[in-house]
Amino acid sequence: MTGARLLVVDDVAAAYPGAAVPAIASLTFEVRAGERIAVLGPNGGGKSTLFRLITGELALGGGRLDLTAVRCAFVPQTERSRLDFPVTALDVALMGAVSRMPWWRRPGRADRELAREALRRVGLAAVEDAVFGSLSGGQRQRVLVARALVQDAPLLLLDEPFSALDVTGAERLELLLRELAAEGRGILMATHDLDQARAADRVLCLNRVQIAFGEPAAALTREVIERTYGGAIVDLAAGAAALLPTHHHGERR
Ligand SMILES: Nc1ncnc2c1ncn2[C@@H]1O[C@H](COP(=O)(O)OP(=O)(O)O)[C@@H](O)[C@H]1O
Ligand SMILES: [Mg+2]
Structure with a gap:
């Protein structure tokens, strides 16, 4: 990764007002120009919370967050x-x-x-x-x-952009995001889909705390996937790990 750093996150934590425990903690990663980073995590894992932190909607509870990009544009989860x-x-x-x-x-x-x-x-x-x-x-x-x-904006934040899309819609969006990254934008996109994460340049695995950060081939080990999803994994005959469907239709955040 050689592009300029657009976002640097160092040991960051954040809690919602009044909450006893932080919603997310121990996050250390970066986004560089020209790369697509997937934020992979289960429902409730803290993906939307991370975006609220980056956009400044939620206050930093610890650590350091440097938004070096002059602007970031946020594509929220569909409401x-x-x-x-x-x-x-x-x-x-x-x-x-x-x-x-x-x-x-x-x-x-x-x-x-x-x-x-x-x-x-x-x-x-x-x-x-x-x-x-x-x-x-x-x-x-x-x-x-x-x-x-x-x-x-040089940095695009997309919260589960593929969730409501059919195959054609997802392919179009995927192509568009690849183009935008090739033009030098940085893209941070939340997903609970392992295949989406595998197709990204780097992946941040998040289940309240950071489980892993790196290139998919290296970061997405079986152990990391299990810890990310809390063990909700079934074995396929082929030996590949598959995730149980996450039922959260109608969920808004
Ligand atoms: N507005 C809020 N106030 C208090 N707690 C919240 C709020 N939004 C989310 N949370 C909590 O923070 C955790 C992470 O949620 P969220 O970031 O929405 O996860 P994800 O986007 O990965 O599904 C959850 O336990 C959720 O209950
Ligand atoms: Mg969310």
Whole structure:
């Protein structure tokens, strides 16, 4: 890994206000320009908490977190509760421009053009006027990636972007994220899917505490996978480890 460091995390811990024990602890990893890092962990393992920490929504409980990237763009876990909000795909992409503006400015023609360009980039030019909530899960995810592109952030944080997607949607998003990394962006994406983690450049295994960090081939040993998932693993006849399905449909965080 030779790209510039965008995020450096050193022995970090964080607790929710009022909680007796930290939600996550002992995290030490980095994200460099040009790499895709998967954050692999079970439901409740602390993946979303890590993103809240990086975006500053949650206070650091210990250690050091250096966000050297000037900006990071966050693609949250899809929240079905907000899908009835009457905004178009273009409106959502345009929000990426607003986040870069002084409070007194409104988005203008140039910003709209940037937002259109970003929607083209993610293959959604045809639906720019469609209501966001009417799009498929995969399309919504790509609109949110377009918003992140308009923000022009060197570091992209994506919280379980593949969760609600069908195979085609997942392949499109995977390709797009590879392109963005090849352009020199750093990508940190949460997943509970082992195959997604195997396809990343490096993987951070997280189950409340850090279990491992490194290239998938080296980091994803059987022992690491078992500790990451708390032993919820079944053996396949082929000898490969498979994970029991995580039932968390309808979960929001
Ligand atoms: N807003 C919150 N307040 C208190 N505890 C929370 C909050 N959100 C999550 N937690 C707790 O933090 C832990 C990690 O949750 P989370 O980061 O959402 O995991 P993941 O995203 O990996 O499923 C869980 O035990 C969860 O109960
Ligand atoms: Mg989560």
